[in-house]
Amino acid sequence: MSHHSTNPISEEHPAHPLSALGWNTRVETAFDAVAHNAPHVLLPARVSEARRGAVGVRLPGHETAALSPEVRRAAEADPFTAPTSGDWVAVRRSGDTWLVEAVLERSGTLVRQGVAKDSHDQVLAANVDAVLICEAADQGPNVGRLERFLSLAWTSGAAPVVAVTKAELAGDRLPEVVELVESVTTGVEVHTVSAHRGLGLDELSARLRPGATWVLLGTSGAGKSSLLNALAGRPVMETGAIRDDRRGRHTTTHRQLIAMPGGALFLDIPGVRRIDVPGDGSGLERAFADVNELAERCRFRDCSHGAEPGCAVRAAVDEGELDSGRLERWFRLRREAGWNRSRGDARLRAERRREWKRNTREGREAGRLKRGL
Known part of the structure; x- marks a missing residue:
């Protein structure tokens, strides 16, 4: 039977x-x-x-x-x-x-802006559902860098999550570090973790749903490889020693796809030292959602957030609701995004001109050959 x-x-x-x-x-x-x-x-x-x-x-x-x-x-x-x-x-x-x-057509693409005049944008990872940004507790945190990473992640269309790594090395400063990270991560989950002591790993693992693709983002020495090994429960990435200047050595020199026990996937990429803010301002708006929300309350629609009367942004700074340093970084990154957007447009126009000239030359050559010249 x-x-x-x-x-x-x-x-x-x-x-x-x-x-x-x-x-x-x-x-x-x-x-x-x-x-x-x-x-x-x-x-x-x-x-x-x-x-x-x-x-x-x-x-x-x-x-x-x-x-x-x-x-x-x-x-x-x-x-x-x-x-x-x-x-x-x-x-x-x-x-x-x-x-x-x-x-095939991509979705959730993590793209690093080209940094030279004639450079192309670089795809760091494709078809990403979430970005896990690692910020080492013993090295800062560097909130300006974190804001850039968040802008990059939001622009990709993937959801960012922040891991404050190496929690065991921060000592009494850990609460201060976490508070500072949370102050610049509006609408983003923040997990405090220690790969060596197992702190926070269960809570972070619960976010890794089967079939979802994550990408690890952070500088060298941020503990990305150690964290991934701890989440996997086995060595899946080589870890490197920390130099005397507290920066890590590159242990990832190429991109690779790693399957996790629960069914999630991780794309590990080399440590990123430089992140230019994408010309697409959507990610920047999400990364600075708190500042943009204040800007919507200004009396004038075209408020430059300088000396205009009725500026809700400046009022928030004066009242201690918004850190002046965060506001200055917002101004700086908006200018950078505008520059990258204009540079990208100029590069596209130059490429179109080169293509037009090439097609014109090929057309002339074809005409000469047809006439037997």
Whole structure:
């Protein structure tokens, strides 16, 4: 006598082989759009780590995939399009090699602003649901840096969460450190943790729902690798020694996708030393929601928050409700965002001019060849 499953739903709708890697209906729709008219049989895969000229992918098994000529040319023209950790891609088999034929539409993309005149923005991680920002309790905290990280996270569309790491090293200063962090993290969860003593790990682990993709963000020495190892319950990342200047050495030199015991996924990226505020001001508005809320109460819509009468922002500073340092950083980051936005527009215009000139030259050359010249 044969035995059948007592769960007909699981029989009719078996789990997708890539469900453990975050596969969902949005990704499925994006893949179907690419695969529908493709001349080759394509399979979906998720990028686990980016390498020079190739990527590590999960199918769900681990494989190395080279970039197809089309994907490689696109990445050379604009590094923003190059596949990176967290990306979903369409791959095919070519002899003994896997080839990435397309990078699927992204969601929740963590992007670092290009820092040179002709530089492109850099995708740090793709398809991210949440960003875990690590700030070491024994090194500050650096609230200006934290505000930049929050702005970057909010701009991505992912939800930021802050972990005050190395709590055991802060001593009597810990309450002061946590209070300072909370003062600049409006609407953001703050967890005080110690990877070595287990403090706060259960509460943070409860936030890691199955299938969700997180990215670790913080400077070198912020305790990212130690925290990830503690959350995983086993060594999944190499940890590095702290230098005499209390800064950590880079222990992560490439991006990789790490599966956690509860089903969540972590993208670990190298420690980020410089973060320019994105030209898209939406993340900055979320990071400074308290200041923006005050600005809405000003008497004049175009209030510059200087000497105008009826300025709710200046009144809050005078009454001790808003820290003057936070206000000054808001001014500075707004100017920086505006500059980056204008620079990005100028770069786009320059790229369009170069493309127009290239097409014009190619058109002239084609005309000469047609005339036999």
